[in-house]
Amino acid sequence: MTVQLTDNRRVIYRRPDALQDKSTHYCPGCGHGIVHRLVAELFDEMKLTGRTIGVGSVGCSVFAYEYFKTDFVESPHGRAPAVATGVRRVQPDKFVFTYQGDGDLAAIGTAEIVHAAARGENITAIFVNNGIYGMTGGQMAPTTLLGQKTTSSPLGRDPVLAGYPVPITEMLALVPGTAYAARGSVATPQLVGRAKSLLKRAFELQEAKAGFTIVEILSNCPVGWGMTAPASMEHVEKDVIGTYPLGVLVDRAKAGPESK
Numbered sequence: 001m002t003v004q005l006t007d008n009r010r011v012i013y014r015r016p017d018a019l020q021d022k023s024t025h026y027c028p029g030c031g032h033g034i035v036h037r038l039v040a041e042l043f044d045e046m047k048l049t050g051r052t053i054g055v056g057s058v059g060c061s062v063f064a065y066e067y068f069k070t071d072f073v074e075s076p077h078g079r080a081p082a083v084a085t086g087v088r089r090v091q092p093d094k095f096v097f098t099y100q101g102d103g104d105l106a107a108i109g110t111a112e113i114v115h116a117a118a119r120g121e122n123i124t125a126i127f128v129n130n131g132i133y134g135m136t137g138g139q140m141a142p143t144t145l146l147g148q149k150t151t152s153s154p155l156g157r158d159p160v161l162a163g164y165p166v167p168i169t170e171m172l173a174l175v176p177g178t179a180y181a182a183r184g185s186v187a188t189p190q191l192v193g194r195a196k197s198l199l200k201r202a203f204e205l206q207e208a209k210a211g212f213t214i215v216e217i218l219s220n221c222p223v224g225w226g227m228t229a230p231a232s233m234e235h236v237e238k239d240v241i242g243t244y245p246l247g248v249l250v251d252r253a254k255a256g257p258e259s260k
């Protein structure tokens, strides 16, 4: 759709071609939409849309298939890496990604993500970590910060009762089948740009059949956290990054094939 501007305003963003022209179901201020946009921009730039198959998960992003102009398969809760494994193995020329929340990837789907990484499957996991189970009402997830109040830890996460936050992306980085593991965030415009370059590297490595790739994106949940959207982004920047540092955790393709 072309927008005709009648005054001297300037268009600085357009909807990427890889996204459908559709209103979002996400809550105001939710980071899922930003991540969708970054992924779609890369589909356009890397000309991937026509040969991409997404694998959806269960959680707020369950309707991701309604936004991307790619093929999509929906999977049971946590099982996206297993479904993506099958899709990629029977369609080896396709670009295959999973799109998963932290409840999906780091709780019910722990086994699937670990073994997909261990097998070095040529898939990319896009892991959106908002620290809670957003869709079901803001319960504690494995990724919830120590002391964080959630609907199932109203006094704050206590490690004696509920253990410690799980740094699943660091754990996956240790697995030799993981070609690339990185963590970015969408908390500030600058970080959004950096998150895109992490996703791009992962996509390029899948194209090079380098093995399993994962990019964790630290995001927000203003409604589940009981915060305004700007306060929730500040919380990510000031508090969440302290527990989950940003950066490239492993890039085995750069290190050379012997390290894989």
Ligand SMILES: Cc1ncc(C[n+]2csc(CCOP(=O)(O)OP(=O)(O)O)c2C)c(N)n1
Pocket (backbone or CB within 6 Å): 058, 059, 060, 061, 077, 100, 101, 102, 103, 104, 105, 130, 132, 133, 134, 135, 136, 141
């Ligand atoms: C097998 C199964 N168990 C539990 C549920 C309930 N359930 C739906 S969404 C969800 C949590 C999703 O949280 P997360 O992956 O962090 O995504 P978010 O909604 O925060 O984006 C749960 C437990 C389900 N749908 N299926």
